[in-house]
Amino acid sequence: MIRHIVSWQLAPADPVQKAAAAAGIAVRLEGLVGVVDEIRSLQVGFDVAGGSNWDVVLIADFDDLDAVNRYQVHPAHQAAGTFIRSVVSSRMAVDVAV
Template identity: 50%
Template sequence: MIRHIVCWKLAATDAATKAEHAAEITRQMNELPALIPEIRALEVGSNVLFPEANWDVVLVADFDDADALERYSVHPEHQRVGKYIGEVRADRVAVDFEV
């Protein structure tokens, strides 16, 4: 199994807009397991501590293997959500590892 972890630093500088964008990312990401069969598990969370140092939003998702992760990454629904995230993020970091 592959665990896919992504963190986003949002571009908004004011707390209200940042919270709005984080909530929308969470909403859209939480729709994906019903639409993309390769997703075995998915959790999305917004940072609640140390906003000056921590990243703003995290995704933790599990896939059977690297091929399943690749199919997810090119799936049109993932691409749609990724487009929105790309519009509101300043930076992204990811790690994929075997579990």
């Protein structure tokens, strides 16, 4: 099993715009469940502490790295990524065996 973890810092500084961007990310990523067969589990969370923390996190589980790679190129994931890239300033990702 591979756990795919991605964190983003959002570009908007305004709290209302930041919240809208975070919600837009969550809706798009959560909408991939049932569309992208490779996803075994997926959750999106928002930072509650503030400060220099990252704003949004994705934690998703896949059977193996091949499944992660198929997820990455799936058209529905690509569409979600287009929106995400439009509202973030930084991205961090790690794939770990669990």
